[in-house]
Amino acid sequence: MPPAGSTIAGSVDALFYLILYISIFFFVIVVGAALIFTLKYRRKGEAEAQSQVDKNTALEIIWTVFPIVIVVVLFILGFTVYMKMNVVPKDALEIKVTAQRWLWTFDYPGGSNSVNELVVPAGKPIKLLMSSTDVIHSFFVPDFRVKMDVLPNRYSTAWFDAPNPGEHNILCAEYCGKGHSEMMGKVRVVSEREYAEWLQKEAGPPEGMSLEELGERLYTSRRCVTCHSIDGSANVGPTFLGVFGHKVTLKDGQQAMADENYIRESILHPEAKVVAGFEPVMPTYQGLVNDREIDALIAFIKSRGDQRKQP
């Protein structure tokens, strides 16, 4: 099992290992017996079977009842832990999760939001209220042992309590198309104080920032950084280094000038002009960034575009 990152993980793991030991026990009995019988009663020449017993009621009852008792115990244990996983503590902090192909958006109390990065205070129960804007997704954090489908027509909930600061992967566990395996995010568990600061600084209102500064912040907070590097290395998507003001070759062989309009289009309609060598897996940011934020991102990419000219 992966490292335990939530309060519930311990009970789930204990149950997992209990079932594992029970399974090993039965496996050894069945396969061990089959193996011993095979070696011991291997046919030699024309030898007939030593016994033709074909029933034993006591044995039949034992191997029916004994497993029933075991599975009923497993059922009860499984259900007890499951109820703990289902009942959200009353004092939980509620965060809205929106899934779309192929990214996660998190809305925090107080109006700030983030993309593909869920920042939560450590040691506080977090309730996730989740819905999808398109197909079914599934919110999965292996380290927390939490998984819940995210549906387009109703809200589903999940909760966790991560006691220690750290980073954990968020994965999508319900098949949702081309970008399914890229639909990844991170949960960043931080101290209460850092959480408050983060809300204020990273996700707070962009007062007194230049467009370029805002763009730089959006580059991380909107998780452009997951797919687009700024150091020239190719990732899932093309790098931002030295793009602006240059011609790019598209998938269909045509060339396009990477200007303001091209970048705006690529943010809102990523599938329209895909750069050669890359898969069209970028989700649309329509509705996730406002006009000023698009201007800011363009300004940021522009600033990176000039850098190639420098020595």
Added chain:
Amino acid sequence: MNTIPERNFLNYPKGLKSWLLTLDHKRIGVMYLVGISFAFLLGGIFAMLIRLELLHPGRDIMGPQAYNQIFTLHGAIMIFLFIIPGIPVALGNIVLPLMLGAKDVAFPRLNLTSWYIYVFGAILAIVAIFTGSVDTGWTFYTPYSTTTGGAVVLMTLAIFILGFSSIFTGLNFVVTIHKLRAPGLKWFKLPLFVWSLYATAIIQILATPILGITLVLLALERILGIGIFDPAMGGDPVLFQHFFWFYSHPAVYIMILPGMGVISELIPVFSHKRIFGYRAIAYSSFGIAFISFLVWGHHMFVSGQSPFASMIFSFLTFMVAIPSGVKVFNWTSTMYKGSISLETPMLYALSFLFLFTIGGLTGLFLGTLATDIHLTDTYFVVAHFHYVMMGGTVMAFFGALHYWWPKIWGRMYNEFWSRISTALVFLGFNVTFLTQFVLGAKGMPRRYYSYLDQYQPLHFYSTVGSWVLALGLVIMAIYLVHAIFKGKPAGDNPWGALTLEWTTTSPPPPENFAQPPVVTHGPYDFDTVKVKPTFAR
């Protein structure tokens, strides 16, 4: 010295037309065998491509769109064209009337019709692959399946048509078993393979129509937008999951029950001993068939269904484990103090026992609510159903193939190569799929085109395992085909078994038996009836 009978069902009457219009269950079975082998080859090639792509994170040989289509096709072909028809239509068709001492199935024309429907459905499915392809996964979950491009309607139509083939075969078998048993063949003297085919047929008849209707609704939703699964029109996408699993869970028992039936034949024959707990094994098939209709919700513990429903489904799921456990214990006990010979069919039976036990026990992790939350939709599930389906059904299918091959063709395959191949298949299978349990427990979700670096070593082992497995299967194909033409004549009863199919010639004549057989002993009366195997090795 054994000889091949001059007049047998393979060479009389002659000509392609006599095959295509045949009403002989054995010929129809052979034609099915060709069909499902082709499907298995195609599905297997897709499986190899999947494993190759997963060798490294990111792109190896194809893009994500192609990958999604290929895993969909692997699943859809393996399930609907290979494993659901699988043992019953190919080996069941050939062996069932012989086991009953009958001349044919009850409705020979219906039998041929089923074959043509199967071929028609298969061709449609292949046309769907080449015209537009499908990227929905074999589960066709809405709303993804109603909004994505590709030939989804054509594919669902193909599966809808295949369903009729399945229903017709099921009906045919039920009537055959009721009406065409040889004199003296009472219900509790039936070979257990027949019992398992009977239980399977009942599920086929009752469950398949549900899949048909579900797929019709899906097609209507796509073509006309009726909105039954569309949230924008007040529909419910989760309803599709309920419909789908209401068929597809019983369907996994359509897949595994015939395999269990095969194992119930192989173990007593190669242990030379009466089967332990005949009635318990026969009844447990029906226990499984009945409960299998009531556990579909265990596929949906994280789908948003109510925790109360999940609780009940979890409980019933544990209950369906019991009859399977009873069978496993009975098979093992049959070997106790037997006289066990390790010919290839028995090696496959032992592989089945090994792999199916792992497959069954890992089901406990998934039936337990708390652990299922973490494990569902990960590679743990992928590994679990491959252990049950491939480690169970397919191993039983291979065992059955090697067991009845000399009966069908009258010739024995090369024992040396068959052992090599069995070892490779067993080893390759475990390397491929045991690693996937670990991957899943570590949180690797299924249907991922790419993955985090931490999963790379295990994916690497899994892919290497798939090559070993493939090598074993290629060797098997070569020596089995070779045996058809060049194998040594096997004689009527190469294994010294007691069921009726071994009392006629190999291959049997078109009318199966020279005289209608009369049954005087049970199928596993190895204590009272002595039969000498006709093939010495």
